[in-house]
Amino acid sequence: MKDIASETRPLFEARDLTKRFPAPSGLLGPKKQVHAVEGVTFSIRKGEVFGLVGESGSGKTTVGRMLVGLIPPTSGNMVFDGKEIADLPPAKMQPYRRRVQMIFQDPFASLNPRRRVGDLVAEGMEIHRLGNRAEQREEVARLLDLVGLPADAARRFPHEFSGGQRQRIGIARALAVKPDMLVADEPVSALDVSVQAQVLNLLHDLKEKLDLTILFISHDLAVVEHFCDRVAVMYLGHLMELAPRESLFARPRHPYTEALLSAAPVPDPARKRARIVMEGDVPSPIDPPSGCVLRTRCRYATADCAQTRPTMNQVAPGHFKACLRDDIL
Numbered sequence: 001m002k003d004i005a006s007e008t009r010p011l012f013e014a015r016d017l018t019k020r021f022p023a024p025s026g027l028l029g030p031k032k033q034v035h036a037v038e039g040v041t042f043s044i045r046k047g048e049v050f051g052l053v054g055e056s057g058s059g060k061t062t063v064g065r066m067l068v069g070l071i072p073p074t075s076g077n078m079v080f081d082g083k084e085i086a087d088l089p090p091a092k093m094q095p096y097r098r099r100v101q102m103i104f105q106d107p108f109a110s111l112n113p114r115r116r117v118g119d120l121v122a123e124g125m126e127i128h129r130l131g132n133r134a135e136q137r138e139e140v141a142r143l144l145d146l147v148g149l150p151a152d153a154a155r156r157f158p159h160e161f162s163g164g165q166r167q168r169i170g171i172a173r174a175l176a177v178k179p180d181m182l183v184a185d186e187p188v189s190a191l192d193v194s195v196q197a198q199v200l201n202l203l204h205d206l207k208e209k210l211d212l213t214i215l216f217i218s219h220d221l222a223v224v225e226h227f228c229d230r231v232a233v234m235y236l237g238h239l240m241e242l243a244p245r246e247s248l249f250a251r252p253r254h255p256y257t258e259a260l261l262s263a264a265p266v267p268d269p270a271r272k273r274a275r276i277v278m279e280g281d282v283p284s285p286i287d288p289p290s291g292c293v294l295r296t297r298c299r300y301a302t303a304d305c306a307q308t309r310p311t312m313n314q315v316a317p318g319h320f321k322a323c324l325r326d327d328i329l
């Protein structure tokens with residue numbers, strides 16, 4: 001898919017990105033694979049917040065982990081700032097890994113409980129050899145202030161902090177190596193609703209202040225609508241729809257997005273939609289349906305949908321959908 005709407009050179013591009021994991025052996029025989037991400041293509045512009053939504057198991061985290069270089073793709077390309085990075089050997093990956101940092105859903109799980117917050121925040125600077133000890137300590141103080149934590153936080157341990165504060169520590173850690181891009185994987189899903197807004201506001205302010213680009217992974221459509229400039233919708237490893245935020249929420253063009261939005265609570269009653277229930281369960285990613293992966297649950301599916309895999313087509317400015325039915329929605 002050519003992203004016709006991107007007039008500036010994207011900071012990041014994924015082309016036909018695919019990740020298959022070996023399926024748990026025994027039960028299903030030796031050769032089966034989990035089709036976690038299949039032929040995903042998108043680009044992220046510098047300075048934008050790009051949302052990735054979809055139900056549990058749709059492949060969002062797998063995309064994020066490939067993007068930050070935690071796991072290699074099975075096939076496909078990833079271009080960052082004009083350079084191909086998908087097949088770089090680990091040693092060549094290091095500069096890139098500094099420039100793209102991940103923020104996790106559960107910061108506590110990703111923070112070593114026995115290290116002080118100051119050391120945790122400084123860790124990336126040590127790995128990437130940024131500054132000497134004194135400079136790092138100074139930078140930690142600046143970062144803690146930047147994310148709204150008290151100066152004495154540096155001497156304390158992660159368990160002494162609330163969920164929201166721990167996420168601030170996670171953000172400070174990510175920012176310590178001066179990244180260009182953040183991959184935020186459900187960064188507020190584990191937090192109380194009242195705290196969610198504070199952390200999102202912080203992320204938004206930091207994005208503006210530091211000129212960051214963000215891949216924002218979430219299953220919460222209200223948060224995505226609030227926070228993202230463009231949104232990509234995933235189902236069973238495939239992209240279903242990709243559009244500017246307003247366009248997607250005003251008029252979803254893909255049956256999957258239609259159902260997803262109809263099920264989400266909306267604050268504006270004028271926009272209330274009839275709830276569309278998707279029949280059946282999500283098929284196994286070990287044995288995904290032929291043709292369109294949604295067809296087993298799609299109320300618009302025809303015989304053709306079992307034969308042909310749809311590709312992304314532009315249906316409105318910057319608005320793409322992967323659906324064979326262009327006579328609906």
Ligand SMILES: Nc1ncnc2c1ncn2[C@@H]1O[C@H](COP(=O)(O)OP(=O)(O)OP(=O)(O)O)[C@@H](O)[C@H]1O
Pocket residue numbers: 021022023034035036054055056057058059060061062063219285
């Ligand atoms: N290391 C792995 N080995 C085998 N299968 C995996 C592995 N990691 C992920 N998967 C499978 O890949 C698919 C996509 O998983 P992924 O975690 O990317 O989904 P997700 O959209 O992030 O879901 P959630 O909303 O629950 O976080 C799932 O079927 C998952 O079980």
Ligand SMILES: [Mg+2]
Pocket residue numbers: 060061062185
């Ligand atoms: Mg996930």
